Every structure is written in C-alpha cells, then in structure tokens.
Amino acid sequence: xxxxxxxxxxxxxxxxTDYKNHINLVNPAxxxxxxxxxxxxxxxxxxxxxxxxxxxxxxxxxxYQDSPRRAHSIAAQGGINAAKxxxxxxxxxxRLFYDTVKGGDYRSREANVYRLAxxxxxxxxxxxxxxxxxxxxxxGLLDNRxxxxxxxxxxxxxxxxxxxQLLLGAYSAMNRQIARGKIEMFNRHEMLDVVVVDGKARGxxxxxxxxxxxxxxxxxxVVIASGGYGNVYxxxxxxxxSNVTAGWKVHKKGAYFANPCYTQIHPTxxxxxxxxxxxxxxxxxxxxxxxxIWVPKNLEDVTAIREGKLKPTQLTEDQRDYYLxxxxxxxxxxxxxxxxxxxxxxxxxxxxxxxxxxxxxYLDFAASFExxxxxxxxxxxxxxxxxxxxxxxxxxxVRAKYGNLFQMYEKIVDENPYETPMMIYxxxxxxxxxxxxxxxxxTTIPGCYAIGEANFSDHGANRLGASALMQGLADGYFVLPYxxxxxxxxxxxxxxxxxDTPEFDAAEKEVTERIEFFVNNKGTHSVDYYHKxxxxxxxxxxxxxxxxxxxxxxxxxxxxxxxxxxxxxIVPGTATEYNExxxxxxxxxxxxxxxxxxxxxxxxxxxxxxxxxxxxxxTEDGEAKRMKEFQFVSAWEYKGEPKDAVLHKEAxxxxxxxxxxxxxx
Amino acid sequence: MNLTLKIWRQSDANDKGKMVDYKVTEISEHMSxxxxxxxxxxxxxxxxxxxxxxxxxxxxxxxxxxxxxxNGEAHGPDRGVTTCQLHMRMFKDGDxxxxxxxxxxxxxxxxxxxxxxxxxxxxxxxxxxISVNTSGNTQDANSIPIAKHAADEAMDAATCIGCGACVAxxxxxxxxxxxxxxxxxxxxxxxxQVEAADRVKNMVAQMDLEGxxxxxxxxxxxxxxxxxxxxxxxxxMNRELMKASI
Numbered sequence: 001x002x003x004x005x006x007x008x009x010x011x012x013x014x015x016x017t018d019y020k021n022h023i024n025l026v027n028p029a030x031x032x033x034x035x036x037x038x039x040x041x042x043x044x045x046x047x048x049x050x051x052x053x054x055x056x057x058x059x060x061x062x063x064y065q066d067s068p069r070r071a072h073s074i075a076a077q078g079g080i081n082a083a084k085x086x087x088x089x090x091x092x093x094x095r096l097f098y099d100t101v102k103g104g105d106y107r108s109r110e111a112n113v114y115r116l117a118x119x120x121x122x123x124x125x126x127x128x129x130x131x132x133x134x135x136x137x138x139x140g141l142l143d144n145r146x147x148x149x150x151x152x153x154x155x156x157x158x159x160x161x162x163x164x165q166l167l168l169g170a171y172s173a174m175n176r177q178i179a180r181g182k183i184e185m186f187n188r189h190e191m192l193d194v195v196v197v198d199g200k201a202r203g204x205x206x207x208x209x210x211x212x213x214x215x216x217x218x219x220x221x222v223v224i225a226s227g228g229y230g231n232v233y234x235x236x237x238x239x240x241x242s243n244v245t246a247g248w249k250v251h252k253k254g255a256y257f258a259n260p261c262y263t264q265i266h267p268t269x270x271x272x273x274x275x276x277x278x279x280x281x282x283x284x285x286x287x288x289x290x291x292x293i294w295v296p297k298n299l300e301d302v303t304a305i306r307e308g309k310l311k312p313t314q315l316t317e318d319q320r321d322y323y324l325x326x327x328x329x330x331x332x333x334x335x336x337x338x339x340x341x342x343x344x345x346x347x348x349x350x351x352x353x354x355x356x357x358x359x360x361x362y363l364d365f366a367a368s369f370e371x372x373x374x375x376x377x378x379x380x381x382x383x384x385x386x387x388x389x390x391x392x393x394x395x396x397x398v399r400a401k402y403g404n405l406f407q408m409y410e411k412i413v414d415e416n417p418y419e420t421p422m423m424i425y426x427x428x429x430x431x432x433x434x435x436x437x438x439x440x441x442x443t444t445i446p447g448c449y450a451i452g453e454a455n456f457s458d459h460g461a462n463r464l465g466a467s468a469l470m471q472g473l474a475d476g477y478f479v480l481p482y483x484x485x486x487x488x489x490x491x492x493x494x495x496x497x498x499x500d501t502p503e504f505d506a507a508e509k510e511v512t513e514r515i516e517f518f519v520n521n522k523g524t525h526s527v528d529y530y531h532k533x534x535x536x537x538x539x540x541x542x543x544x545x546x547x548x549x550x551x552x553x554x555x556x557x558x559x560x561x562x563x564x565x566x567x568x569x570i571v572p573g574t575a576t577e578y579n580e581x582x583x584x585x586x587x588x589x590x591x592x593x594x595x596x597x598x599x600x601x602x603x604x605x606x607x608x609x610x611x612x613x614x615x616x617x618x619t620e621d622g623e624a625k626r627m628k629e630f631q632f633v634s635a636w637e638y639k640g641e642p643k644d645a646v647l648h649k650e651a652x653x654x655x656x657x658x659x660x661x662x663x664x665x
Numbered sequence: 666m667n668l669t670l671k672i673w674r675q676s677d678a679n680d681k682g683k684m685v686d687y688k689v690t691e692i693s694e695h696m697s698x699x700x701x702x703x704x705x706x707x708x709x710x711x712x713x714x715x716x717x718x719x720x721x722x723x724x725x726x727x728x729x730x731x732x733x734x735x736n737g738e739a740h741g742p743d744r745g746v747t748t749c750q751l752h753m754r755m756f757k758d759g760d761x762x763x764x765x766x767x768x769x770x771x772x773x774x775x776x777x778x779x780x781x782x783x784x785x786x787x788x789x790x791x792x793x794x795i796s797v798n799t800s801g802n803t804q805d806a807n808s809i810p811i812a813k814h815a816a817d818e819a820m821d822a823a824t825c826i827g828c829g830a831c832v833a834x835x836x837x838x839x840x841x842x843x844x845x846x847x848x849x850x851x852x853x854x855x856x857x858q859v860e861a862a863d864r865v866k867n868m869v870a871q872m873d874l875e876g877x878x879x880x881x882x883x884x885x886x887x888x889x890x891x892x893x894x895x896x897x898x899x900x901x902m903n904r905e906l907m908k909a910s911i
Contacts (some may be wrong), residue, residue, distance in 0.1 A: 051799040052756060060697040066720065067786050069827055070728040076856035122801040129803040131856045133797045133820040140810025158820055180792040187783065210775055273695045278703055279724045359839055404824075408726060411743070411750050477799045505677060526710045528703075572715050577677065578776040579708065580718060622875075 002515055003256070003635055003650045006438040007111040012656045013093075019439075020482055024489035031056030032636065033495070034488050035206055035219040038245045038385060039191045041068030043163070043469055044452025045225030046170035047476030053177035057488075061174070062186045064241055064583075069171045071237040071470060072227060073147035076163025077284035077405065079145060079155035080102040080469040082120040082207045087144050091152040093117045100467060103149040103336050104432070105626060106659045107262070107612035109633070109652065111439060112457045120470050124156055126477060130169040133588045134158050146289055147465035149664070159407040160284050166469055169474070177340035189215070190583060192511045194222055194448060199248075201448035205504075205511045209583060212576040213328045214512055214657020216504050220488055221447045223480065224250055228453040232591045232598065233543075234527035234535025237269060243587035244594050245436050247454050256635035256648060258456035259433035260594065261602035264463055264611050265544050266286045266429030267293075267340035270412055271360040278429040281412060283363070283405055285465040288333045288526040290368040290398060291422070293340070295352040295361050297321045305354050312354070312362055312421050322656050323347055327621075331664040333427055338462045338574050338611045338624070339664060341404040341426035343573060346622065348425070364421035369394030377605060391550075403607035420571025426544060430468060432459040432611065436635040436650075440483035441475060444635075448483060451475035456633070515575045518585045523570035527585045530565045534558065534588070534595055542595075546602050547615040554599035559643065596642035601634055604647065611643035624662070631659070666692050666758035670705065672717055673765045675774050682728040682774065684763075692756040698741060699724060699731065701753055718777040722886035724749040727890065728824030732833070733778055739830035747828060747891045767833035771840070771876045782829050784875040785843060791871035792864040793847045795856050815853050822849040824892045831894075832875045837878030842886040844872050845898035852905050862909035870904055 008015045026034065034057050038049045041063040042485035049068075051060040063071060071620075101108055124142070128134065134156050135143040145162045158165040177183040188209040195203040195218070197289040203218035230236035231243035251257045295300050296312075297319050304310035306593040323343055325332045353359050372395030375386040385393070395418050399406065409417050435443050435450035437457055442449050450471040459467065492593050541554035567589070573579040607627035608617040617625045633650040667690045675682030684841055696704075699721050706716035721732040731748040735741035749842050756762065759860040764778065772780040797803060823846070833841040848865050851857025857864070888897045 015886065047799070054798045065722055065728070065730055066782060067827065070722055070730050070784075071724060072728070075723045075725055075727050084806070119801065124806045126797075126799055128806040129797045130858055131818050131819075131851050131854050133823050133850065133854065134806075135814040135820075136811055136813050138813050140812050140816075141807050158823075161727070161824060164826075165820070169821065172789070173799070175786075175789045176794040178786075185786075187786075237725075239728065240724055241722050274693055274781070276693060276696055276700050276704060278697070278700050281725045322831065408750070411726075411746055411752065412751070414695075415755060468719065478801055481799070502884060526707055528707060567827045570710065570713075578718055578779065578839055581716060637768075 003648050004438065005650055006110060006440060007109070008439065010112050013109065014313060015111050016118055019591055021096070024491050026115040026485050026492060028056050030492040032058070034491055035056065035060065035497070036221050036223060036484070037217060038062070038223045038225055039204065040071065040225035040227060040454070041174070041344070041453060042071035042073035042225060043167055043170060043472030044454070046167060046174055047473050048223055048225060048480050050170060050173035050177055051477050051481045052484070053079065053182035058188065058332065058387060059177070060219060061183055062189045064188065064190045065208060066187050068174055068185065068187070069168060071167060072242055073167045073469070074164045075159040075239065076469055077282065078147065078286035079157035079162045079466040080123065080158060080166060080473070081147070081466040082155050082470065083117055083154060084121050084124060086142060087153045089152045091154050096120060096154065099150045100458070100464060101460065101657050102662055103464035104462055104654065105624065105662055106387055106459055106460065106631070106653065106654065107609050108460030110654055110656060114346065114478065116458050116471060116474050119474045122478055123470065123473045125332060127166060127169050130172060131171045132165050146290060146334065148285055148334045148340065149331070149464045155286070157286065158284065160402050163333040164470060166473065170293065170473070183513055187228050192586065193250065193505045193507045194250045194254050194445070195446060195499070195503050197501065200446045202497045203499065203504065205507050207511070212574070213492055213580065214508055216499035216508060218499045220491045220494060220497065222451065224435060224448065224450040224454050225476070226454050229591070229594055230428045230431050232534065232595050233428045233538045234531050235272065235277060235280050235539070237266065241278060242639065245587050245590045247450065247559055248590040248594055250435060250443060250450070252638050254445045254638070255448060255450070256436040256637055257434070257597065258436035258633050258635045260598040260636070261542070261605060261612050262461045262610065263336055263428060264430040264432060265341045265426045267344055268363060268424045269424050269427035269429070271355055271357065271408065271423055271425040281408065282427070283422065283424060284411060284430060285337065286548050287363060287402060287405065290401070291321055291333065291363040291365050292367055293324050293333055293361055293363055294320045294322045295347045295354060299351055302352055302354060306356060308365045320354070326449055328664045333665045334434035336462055341544055342613060344426055356407045358421040359425045362426065363424045365398055365417070366421070368398055372397040378415045430455065430463055432463055434460060436633070440486065441480055442483070442487065445617055449480060451480055461612055480556050514586065514607065515582065518569070518571040519573065519575045521569060521571065525568050525570040526570060527581055527588050530561065530569060531588045531591070533549040533561055534592060537561070538595055538598070542599050542602055545613045545615050551599050551603040555596055555603065555643070557590065557594065558596040558599060562596070564591055565589065565592055593642050597645055599635060600642060600645065601636065602647060603633065605630060666694065666753070666756070668692055668756065669761040670855065671761060671763045672750070672777070674717070674777055677776055680771055681709070686815045692753055697749055698751040698753065699733070699749050699852060718779045720779050723747055726750040729828040732767045732780060734767060734833055736763050739767065740759070740891055745891060745893060747826070767829050769832045769838035771838060772829060772832065782827070785827050785829065785840070786801060787875060788840070788868055788871045789847065790842060792867040796860060809855050811854060819853040821848045822846045822853070822888040822894065822898050825894050826892055828891065830889045830891060832877065834885045834889040835878065836883065836885070837881060839880045839886070840872050840876070840877035841899045841902065842890065842894055842896070844868050844870045845902035846894050848902045848905055849898040852901060861905060865902060865905040865909050869902070
C-alpha cells in the first residue's frame, strides 16, 4: 500500500482552515447512532472522549487504571506550550511551528506541526474555561516560563504539576459526559486486540482486569490513545503499567508503525541507585530555567566527591565546568533535551560523573537563590541584606516555583536540594515514534485512529519540552473531533455493529489462546526477569548512542530472548481473576516484538537525528549529523516476525522552513 | 535489612480474608516501599505462590493509584508522601510491618490490598466539572484576571490526587476532604461561580449516598494527606453548602 499523508493543498497557514471548511459533517441526529471507542484516558484520550461525547457520539472509553484520572499524563510536570505571545517577546504561530520542526531535527511533517501551533492558543483558552488553575502573576494574568530549545517564554504551567491539572481538566469534561450517559467508562479494562471487519476497524477485544472476563466491544471507529512505549527499556519515567499493547495490536492488524527508534532520553532525572529499581523519576526540565548544570573541572575533585571527602559546595567557580554554557553559549542550560542528554553522557563517559555509579551530574540552584534573593531584597526594601538573608529570600521564590519537585527529590534521594546541588542523569522519558497516521490522524487501517504519544506525527526525532501536553490536547480537543466526522459521515446508515460475527470470534479466540498459554505454561522465569533483560539490551545497545555492531547484536539478542520467553515464562494464578502478572506477561510479550523492530529501525537509519544518535554519523564536535537521503518517515508494515517487517517511506518535504544544521551554539 | 511483613490476603470481595506473615531479606534502605513489595512478589512467583495484589502505577506520587495502610497509617509513617514515595530508610532491620488495604465501607476490597474507589469517580460525575463545551471559541484565557492568591489557593486544593487516604484515615470514613478540595477549587475561581450552588449540593448528596461518614473535625485526614490538602477546604465546602441552601 502506498503511503498517502493526505496533507491538504494550499498555503501552509490556510491548510487547516480550508480543510475544516470542506470536510463532510455528521448531523446531530445521526451522531446519536454512531459509536466510537477510545482506548486510553490521558490528555489525548480523555480530551477526545469528552469532545466526541459533547458532539453527540456514543463514546466507550477504556483505561487500565481504576479511574481515568490516573493516566500517566498526570505525571507531566513542567508545562504546556502555546503561541499566545502574552509576554510580548515576539512569539507567533510560525515561531512555535519553526521551533518544533527545528527541535525535531527536521523529521516531522510540516502541515501537522503548523496545525498544532495554530490550535495551541485555543487549548489554553479551553483549559482556563474548565477551571484549570494555571500560575498567574500579581496582576492576575497568566504567567509563562521558558523551556529548552526556544528563545521565548511560551510555557504555561501549574507549579510542577501541569500535567495533573490539565488531565483533571479533561477528566472533569469526561465526568460531565459520563453523567449524561454519553461516555460509557470501562475502568480496569485492557484492550487486547482490534477487530477489523471488511477492512475497517469496528471494535476491540478487552479484558476486564478484575474478573478476567474477555469482552467484545463494537464501534464505528476505534481511537488508540494509549501513550508511548518507553517501558520497552524496563526503566523509564513512564508509569509501571504504561505499555505498547494497544498500538502494537493495531500494528499487527495492518497499521504501519513509524520511527520506533526515535526515543527521548530526558536529561534531568534522578540517577538510579540500585538493581532493585523499578522506575526512574523525572525532575522537570523547567528546572533548567533556574538551575545550572556542571561537573568538576578536575578528576581529582571527582574522586574526592565520590569518596565523600569533598562537598560540591566547596568547589569554587573556577573549579567547575558548566559544560552546557561552555559548549552552547547561545542556549546554555536550555538546549534541547537530546543535546543536553548527550552532553551529560559525554562528561560521565569521560570520568566526571559525580556519584558512586559515575552516572550523575549536578544541577545547581545557588546562582538562582542569589539572583532572586537580591531582587526580593530590593522589592522588600531591605538595605544591606546579608548573604544568608539573600539566600533565604531566593529560596522562597524557588520553593514557590518548584517546591513539589524539590520535595520529591528530597524524599527519594534523602538530600536537601536547597543546601546541596541536585544530582541528575538522563533517562528514557518519551517516544516520538508510534503508530503512523495521516493528516487526519488515521492509521493505515480505515477507521482506526491514533492520537497523542501513541502516534508518531508531530515531534520528529526529538520533542521539545512542554510540547507533549500541547499535542495530546490538540489532537483530542481540536483535531480528531473534526477529522473523524469526515470519516463517520459515511456511517450514518450503517447501524449498530454486531459482535457475534466471525471477525469478533477470531479475534477473541486469538486473545483467549494467548492467555491460556500464559497461565498453563510450566515455566521457570518470571515476567520481570524477561522485562529486565530486554531493558538492559535496549539501554546498552539502543540507548543514547547507537552503532551498527551493537544494533545487530540487539536484533539477535532480543529475538533469542523472545523465543526463551515463549518457552520458559511463568505466570502464577488463573485467567479468571485479578492477576497483575498475567496482564504484565501480555505487555512484555509485545515489548519483546517492538524492541526488535526498534533495533532494526535504528539500524536502517544510517544518520543521526535528534534522539537517534548513530556514532558513525557525527560532526567533528560530536553533534548529530543528519543525512539528506534520510529525510523520510520510516513506516513499518507487519509481516509476521519483526525481522520480516517491510519498510515504507514517507518523504518529508519542507516548503516553509529551510532545512539546515541544527545549531544551539 | 531483614523484615517480617504481616499482609492482608483476600482472594476476592467475597472472601473473608486474613493476615499472612512473610519474611524478606537484604532490603536496601534506598528502596521505595513498593520496590520492597516487588522483591516479595518476585520471591513468591519464583516459589510458585501467588503474589500480593496491590495498586500502583506512576510510582512518583501523583497518580493516586497506590494505597496501603502501613503500621496503622495511610501511606505509612512518613509525611507528605504516597506509599510509592515512602522509602525503606523509614524502617529498621528486624522490624515487623503490618500492611492492610485502605479500609472503608465505601471502598470494598477487590483483592488483597486492592480496593474499589469508584465512589470517588461517582462523586465527581455528580458535579466535579464546569459545563463548558470544547469549541475553540471560548473567551481569551486572559480576559478575566484572577487574583494570584485565589489562583494559588485553587491550585492548592486542586493538587488532590484522589487516593482516598483521607477516607481510610478518618474514624468516620468521611470523604469531606476529597469533596471539599474539588468544591474549593471551583469556588475560588470565577469560572466556577455559575454552577457553584448546584455543584456543592449535588456532590455532597452523592457523597452521602455513597455511604461516606460525616466530619467531626478530628483533622487526621489533613495529617495523612500526601498532598497536604488543608481542612480549610472542608470549612469552605460547608460555607458553600450553607450559601447554596438558603
């Protein structure tokens, strides 16, 4: 099948408006006869469910957690971008578009990104109307902060809990529709397959995670909003239950999977402390607004610090290497995430890591305490304030901005970050790759859509900070509700989709057989045993930097691990009860397939772009080196084993932005 | 460190349930409490036994999924944390730790330490929202200035993660801190005024219908709340209810 991105004709800035003016609509009376399934209730799924229900469709929403409010969007900390230009610092739709395409290292689709920038301002209006308590300044207007990879302040925030507040906004909109009966909510349910009838997505097979019951649900369209696949690395900042299963199942039924190798390794996470670790915790990128990143200049100081003989606060300014400010004077500590992560790895690989594992750098707020403190002393009219007073005043300001993050750090690490610099290290955080979608957000299965992190569309090879929340809500509130109507306008006479058909029988049989296998297999190793092994291969060979030999090994090793898994995995308990191990087994089985495709995709992409860094392709100063011949989206078609997947290319055309070397110097 | 765990085991809602003793060894003080539970479960799986079911997801204190009543306290002995943020450094070698589910008539046990908190969702369905459709044509976000202190207070109320520690802690199993937080968030914002009266009446009615008890101003909920939601929110809810009723 040839890939058609269905990007409308016409000038970039008119595409979306023209598109909306010419699509088919469904009249309100007919919407009542159309069902839509939404899998996932994060920012994308929650906002889509609520909006589709407001429009009049019958929505069935699915979440594996016990409430839609718990989806992992809730953990997003820093903020959400919008081209409001409230700060008058020269922001515009075009600039947000430009920054996003450049930040993504020229590997995203122009028309999608422009549309995203265009609707970004509506998101803020909508959320404020819903009662989202964004931070405000003393005049009562909305405050902004700055994020990596940009030169303006366009990030709206609610302390360090922006994702939580936006998700609770979408959840409240869902609640209103649940109360009206327009959304039927299925909590503690997991989608285990998509059902395709006559070439169209017409339903799903889901498992009730409390009773173990297998259920058939039909609809006229299926929307996948199940988030990213960062847990393929075992350790990531994702929630424990985050998984690729919904996206992978639609892939196996005909949806192409795009750019699996584009993963975001976030620079500011709490370093790992031992083998028992179950997950990693992010410290918001917004901290880089006020924190300075450094390691000691001299290796002797590094040794002394590791041995506990020296404290970081004892080092003078000239004994410190603020390596981001040194290497990237224009953007300094606010370079994009991929650049900041690689720079930390470079210093730690050279032996400058400041903790016992050698994998940590400092994030230091001393300069901000001083700067804010002096400012406050002036505001409060304190003459000749002491250094201690200035520090105290400065700390109050920092506490107001990031208090919850500092508290979180202290609880985990048992060190007070107000007194000693934080230690941070990169960790897997977000996946730019995902299910391939066209301009309508439809996958290559008609009637099956993918939105939010589950799709691949807007971030190219690297996502800028505060853009995930923007994309999730843009897709769910403002894009999908239009595009899906165009498709559903053909379904006004279809009537209810029956579930007692051979297609549903076959899909359910497949699901049941797999579950039966797991609970009956007399294996020797736990699901986690395999997940951890997979994670180690991924981190070592498909992590922050990759090379041909390592990726070839990864393909072989993952394939062998998968075979072992299907022979020797052990799942206790039965299929007809609450059984977390069973749910996890299914998820890890899918990760074991995705992981191999991931390595294969990274192997084929003989260039460096954004988060995908191939050691063979770097500039003289060690920066990512893009290759003109790889200016395309890799969309993989499922053909059985991951090694047999077939590559389809969607060429990326840039008509409104000049493709050049990405420089943050 | 080596620990003895006394854990509530209950196969499903109909089972009577009982405490069962387990031993775990070589627990690091840097582990989170749930990582210690992972060690126990891995041990059980490898021995062919059924692991202990417990709710958890984000493991960074924000999703509100984890629960557990540890040594008689919701989310355990530390303050301002959820169970996933509780670290083993709060315990000593040789300790015996008692682990129970959040107990309340309105939170029936599903299995072991997993409880059903859908009553919270139903309270939110009854009024935890502002009735505004998605259109892209609502007014500009800056058209109504909101005093910083009001926005900040609304934010403090809105940080509730819906974990249910307040209910589990309260001797009356009252959900007033939870409901008060949501009512307060909207009551403090101009956008929430239009429906304020109906909202508070409906949410309180649903709260009563779900079987949650009344508040007797003990304040234990505030102490155990991982997000430090203040009792002021209960007072504000009562004021709002009074205002709406006269």
